Amino acid sequence: MEDVTHKQILISFISKVWNNGDFNDLDKLITSQYKVEDDPYDPWNGQNIDKKTFIERVVYSRNAFPNLNFKIKEMIEENSTVAIRWIMSGTHKGDLPQMPATGNKFSIQGMTFYYFENDKICGHRQCFDQLGFYKQIKGNKK
16 A cells, blocks of 8 residues: 555544444455454454454444444554554444343443554554443443
8 A cells, every 4th residue: 555654544444344344445454364462352352363253353343333433533653553542432232242232322432552564454452441331331221
């Protein structure tokens, strides 16, 4: 991807893949092996996953939260890493293991470090407001 910054690649990735469930450009956005480095509540935490499994990972999240949306609030790029602070929102409409759908809306903040290799995303580390998420999901229906 000539003259395209890692920030631009990441903005496209968040918009297309996570916010819209569009995998048409996935080959241009991520490497053939993607490392979920440190994302404790991710079922694929600690694993190197292929593109097929990466799609399963996104579909898993979007099935539980069909209107899942990430809004990027800040981005910092250094070398082959882009750090973002984001707000994630959605409605819990699909079941998760040990957490049946509640219909509740949520909006939480988090941060992710994305790593790049040959101008493609090759993995991430992430932290987010887990307690706030569970309180909103388990709380009264809105």
